[in-house]
Amino acid sequence: MTASRTARERVRAELTREITDIARRQLATEGAGGLSLRAVAREMGMVSSAIYRYFPSRDDLLTALIIDGYNAIGAAVEQADADCPQDDFLLRWLTAGHAVREWAVAHPHEYALLYGSPVPGYQAPQDTIAARVRDVAVLGRIISDAWQAGAVHAPATEPPPELTAEAAAFRELMPGVPDNVIWRAISAWTALYGWVNFEVFGQFNNTIEDRRTAFDHSMRLMAATMGLAQ
């Protein structure tokens, strides 16, 4: 009986996957606003209303794409870090940063969906938060490993007392790491994505051309701020 049930569910899963694939392709070429359920249906040879059997609304399709996107960039960063010699923490930081940047440059529209302005009228459901932490978890692990190895030499500028109860999520990612380093890591993390935002969203147009080199240099400065310089 499971076979027959699976027969139906298999074609359903297949169609669902085909929808997201086409949607992702449209997203990559047209951007988030150009994603049209009717266009997806048209490309599949379906009628538009049939799509709603699989995704109750456009937002649900967007949510699926967002989750896929977080997992894709998270997997890219995890893979990049796994390929690194684990005891070279500066290299790991730089490699993870480049992985983020390169994925974003290769998938600008998907990146915009994840880290750009929220899609109007769209509220990210809780389902996304599990996938969204994969990249920052890698960063946390790098810093945490570096700290355990005694490779973090940051100036001892204590953050203000108002912040001691903040950023609990980051603390969990970096157990044992003192507040000073945690907040430096948060700063570096926001700087990393700030750069990628600027690059992907065109803020460097006609200004910085060799963006990979410039990004690398900036990430080295951030590593120094974190105390990771060798």
Added chain:
Amino acid sequence: MTASRTARERVRAELTREITDIARRQLATEGAGGLSLRAVAREMGMVSSAIYRYFPSRDDLLTALIIDGYNAIGAAVEQADADCPQDDFLLRWLTAGHAVREWAVAHPHEYALLYGSPVPGYQAPQDTIAARVRDVAVLGRIISDAWQAGAVHAPATEPPPELTAEAAAFRELMPGVPDNVIWRAISAWTALYGWVNFEVFGQFNNTIEDRRTAFDHSMRLMAATMGLAQ
């Protein structure tokens, strides 16, 4: 005759301004995607096609709003810096940063229009670039002033030679400032906007609550990276 000509042009300018005002209000409440020419016309008691006498397309209306937005945030930063004691460079940097952040938090949708994902199908015309540099010009002036006053004590980590021909626009903003400091300023600038992006776009939800304090601390770390720490 100029009076009679002005009569018509005056009402035209007035209507144009009313359109942008209503559009800005809709933008603030609904976001960029919710901006509808028909809704603006409806609110003005006009018929939708009449709007096209004033803005040939939705993109042109968006462009007007974008230019206004760049000027608004630029003016806010300029004003904040002007109110500072000009010889306290760390304070000036922090004040300018807080001005950016506070404007962005107060006008999240307008900020998203300026620094978020580009509106799909919309290509920013050249008209915007004049207004868009006002905020970064303030930052450049702060660093430049600090350098002239001998108040910049940054470690002498030279950027790689590939970058010596890059970022000419930044160099013009900071005449006489050496490359090392220029690239540190660029890093700090991207970190500043990276933070604001994360905050405005909801990346700190359920993670960091006292965002002003955390931002301030991060900006102090960036000041140290630039060599502005006192």
Added chain:
DNA sequence: AGTCGTCAAGAGCAGTGCTCTCGTTTTTTG
């Protein structure tokens, strides 16, 4: 074998950006 749920299809609603035409009003020109 019959029932029940799933499915694709189609029509339809309200909304969008945008174009075109048609009178009217205002400005400019002869």
Added chain:
DNA sequence: CAAAAAACGAGAGCACTGCTCTTGACGACT
């Protein structure tokens, strides 16, 4: 001052969107 020209608001209309509802057919489970 009168005629030509330009600007304007209104309306209809096109192609498109997300989404809902209904209808009829096919497949799955008892």
